Amino acid sequence: MISFWRLFKYLLLCILGLSIAIGQPSLILAQEVSKQTQQHQAEVLNQRGQRQLDLGQAREALESWQQATKLFEHLKDREGITGTLINQNVALQALGLHLRACKIVVTALKFDVEICATSSDQPADSTKRLFDAEIDKLSPIPVHLLGLQNLGNVLRQLGKLSESKLVLRKTLSIAQQLADFENSTILLSLNNTEKSIYQQARDKYSSIEEPVFQKETVNFFQKQALKLLNNYQSLIDSLTAPIPIKLQAQLQRLDLLLDFSKWLTAESNLGNTHLAAIQNQINQQIKPSVELILKNSSAFSDLPASQSIYTKLNFANSLNQIPDERLHSVAVQYAKSALQTAKSTNEQRLMSNAFGTLGKLEKEKERTLHYLEQAMALAQSIQAWDIAYEWQHELGL
Numbered sequence: 340m341i342s343f344w345r346l347f348k349y350l351l352l353c354i355l356g357l358s359i360a361i362g363q364p365s366l367i368l369a370q371e372v373s374k375q376t377q378q379h380q381a382e383v384l385n386q387r388g389q390r391q392l393d394l395g396q397a398r399e400a401l402e403s404w405q406q407a408t409k410l411f412e413h414l415k416d417r418e419g420i421t422g423t424l425i426n427q428n429v430a431l432q433a434l435g436l437h438l439r440a441c442k443i444v445v446t447a448l449k450f451d452v453e454i455c456a457t458s459s460d461q462p463a464d465s466t467k468r469l470f471d472a473e474i475d476k477l478s479p480i481p482v483h484l485l486g487l488q489n490l491g492n493v494l495r496q497l498g499k500l501s502e503s504k505l506v507l508r509k510t511l512s513i514a515q516q517l518a519d520f521e522n523s524t525i526l527l528s529l530n531n532t533e534k535s536i537y538q539q540a541r542d543k544y545s546s547i548e549e550p551v552f553q554k555e556t557v558n559f560f561q562k563q564a565l566k567l568l569n570n571y572q573s574l575i576d577s578l579t580a581p582i583p584i585k586l587q588a589q590l591q592r593l594d595l596l597l598d599f600s601k602w603l604t605a606e607s608n609l610g611n612t613h614l615a616a617i618q619n620q621i622n623q624q625i626k627p628s629v630e631l632i633l634k635n636s637s638a639f640s641d642l643p644a645s646q647s648i649y650t651k652l653n654f655a656n657s658l659n660q661i662p663d664e665r666l667h668s669v670a671v672q673y674a675k676s677a678l679q680t681a682k683s684t685n686e687q688r689l690m691s692n693a694f695g696t697l698g699k700l701e702k703e704k705e706r707t708l709h710y711l712e713q714a715m716a717l718a719q720s721i722q723a724w725d726i727a728y729e730w731q732h733e734l735g736l
Contacts, residue, residue, distance in 0.1 A: 374414060377410050377413060377414055378410075378414060378416070380410055381407045381410035381411050381414070381416070381419060381423075382407075384403045384404070384406050384407035384410070385403075385404065385407045385419075385422070385423055385426070387403045388400040388401075388403035388404040388407065388423075388426055388430070389426070391403060392426075392429065392430060392433065392643070392645065393643035393644060393645070394643070394644050394645075394684055395643075395644040395645040395648065395680075395681065395684030395686045395689050396684060396685075396686060397430045397433035397434050397645070397686065397688070398430075398434065398686075400426075400430045400433075401427060401430035401431065401434070404423045404426045404427045404430060405423075405427060407419070407423045407426075408420060408423040408424060408427065411423060418482055420447075421447045421448070421482050421483075421486065422482050422485075424443055424444065424446060424447035425443075425444055425447050425482070425485055425486045425489055427440075427443050428440045428441075428443045428444040428447070428486075428489050428490075428493065429489060431443060432489075432492070432493055432496065433645060433688075434688065434723075435688065435723055435725050435726070437493050437496040437497050438455060438497065440489075440493045440496075441454070441455035441490070441493045441494065441497060442455050444486055444489050444490045444493065445490065447486050448473075448477065448483065448486045448487070448490065450470075450473045451473065452466065452469045452470050452473055453466075454466075454470055454490075454494070454499075454502055455494075455497065467502075467505065470502070470505065470506075471505070471509070474487065474506070474509045479513050479516065479517060481520070484510055484513060484514055484517075484520070484525070487506055487507075487509070487510040487513075488507065488510050488524065488525050488528055490506050491503045491504075491506040491507035491510060491528055491529070491532065492528055492531075494506060495528075495531065495532045495535055500532060500535050500536050500539060503532045503535075504529070504532050504533070504536070507525060507528050507529040507532055508529065510525050511525045511526065511529060521579060521580075521581075523574060523577060523579065523580035523581065523584045524584060526570075526574060527574060527584055527587055527588060527591075530567060530570045530571055530574070530588075530591065531591060533563065533566075533567055533570070534567055534591065534595060536563065537560050537563040537564055537567060537595075538598070540556055540559055540560040540563065541560050541598075541602060543556065544556045544557065544560070557606075561617070564595060564599045565617075567595055568592060568595060568596065568599075568624075571588045571589075571591055571592035571595070572588075572592065574588035575588050575589055575592070582635075582638050582641060583638070583641065583642055583646070585638075586632070586635070586638045586639070586642075586650060587650065589628065589631060589632050589635075590632065590650060590653050590654055590657065592628060593625070593628045593629065593632065593654075593657050594653070594657050596621055596624055596625050596628060597625065597657055597660045597661070599621055600618065600621045600622055600625065601660075603617060603618040603621060604618065625661065629657075629658065629661070629666065632654060633669070639651055639654075644680055644683070644684055645684070645686075645689060647677070647680055648677045648680050648681050648684075648689050648692070648693065649677075649692070651673045651674070651676055651677035651680075652673075652674060652677050652692055652693060652696045654670075654673050655670040655671070655673040655674040655677070655696055655700060656670075656696060656699070658670035658673070659699065659700055667700070670700055671697070671700050671701075674693060674696045674697045674700055675697065677692075677693045677696070678690065678693035678694065678697060681693045687717045687718075687720055687721045687723075688717075688718070688721060688723050688726070690713075690717050691713075691714045691715075691717035691718040691723065691726055691727075691730075692714070692726060693714075694710045694711070694713040694714035694717065695710070695711060695714035695715075695718075695726065695729065695730050695733070697710040698710030698711035698713075698714060698730070698733060699711075699733060708734070711730050711733050711734050712734070714726075714730045715727055715730040715731060715734065718730060
């Protein structure tokens, strides 16, 4: 006969087992609801960061994406982690923190090779091979292509042009294998890196004294400039490239025309008469390029705030290189429009760039000093030494 105490223990165990059996689905359901809530929160933060960046609020965007990354890490959402780390890299670039931006995107792509070192020396062949192998490990999905493109862009900002070109060429090669993938942004980035390589060769040219090397360098960057002008034109003429990409290509092409024309003029003045035909050909393209951008000026307004500001300032700087009073007035208008937008964002770096550009454009000495001092004060307030040094140089300090 079962004792009362044993019966009581048996019933207690049954009740406990039943309560666990009943409660377990509720616990699982609660966990699933919690995961869904966190997933939603992470996505909301991700979208908020994009809106903030579009408004020029890079610091706020960075904080939103950092919070989103933590939530995705808790959820073990690998693609979410990668995407928000890449977004952090974009915000850091907007803040001028290129080395941090580079390290973040390398982490996002899980690369096990040092590529962000600031040394401008050519990387060893072994490093290139390792880097090439790391890229080949990535699955060909849009988030990885976005990460690679951003890595190529930030490497260019760090002056690591060889590595930037390697990354962007590989990125383009992968993108071309995917159906219906719009690769115009990658093409623009690759052209911009090639343009930086051209500018590097041009800068080195003045320090070369050996006639044979001089001739080789001249031939290189003539070919490079002409090739790039055609590449940018192809993007401008593209039927599929988005309007913002076409606008960026137009601005880059105009800047290259002006830069190449300036060099050709200097060389012609030194007696290199064989360049006259190319110089005439280049000079004839400058005014039509300007008029095309002015004709499509509404494209500036279609850009997010931060992009709109920088494109207007770049255009103003280009116009300022053309000896034409009407175009100088247009340049001032674009710079003032950029400043107005920058003030609406309350982002010091953007305002500093706008004030500084106006200072370079202004002809009255007092107003020049006023704008440049404003620019330098704003840059110093956020420790943006890269642009502070530029305004310091303009002020002659």
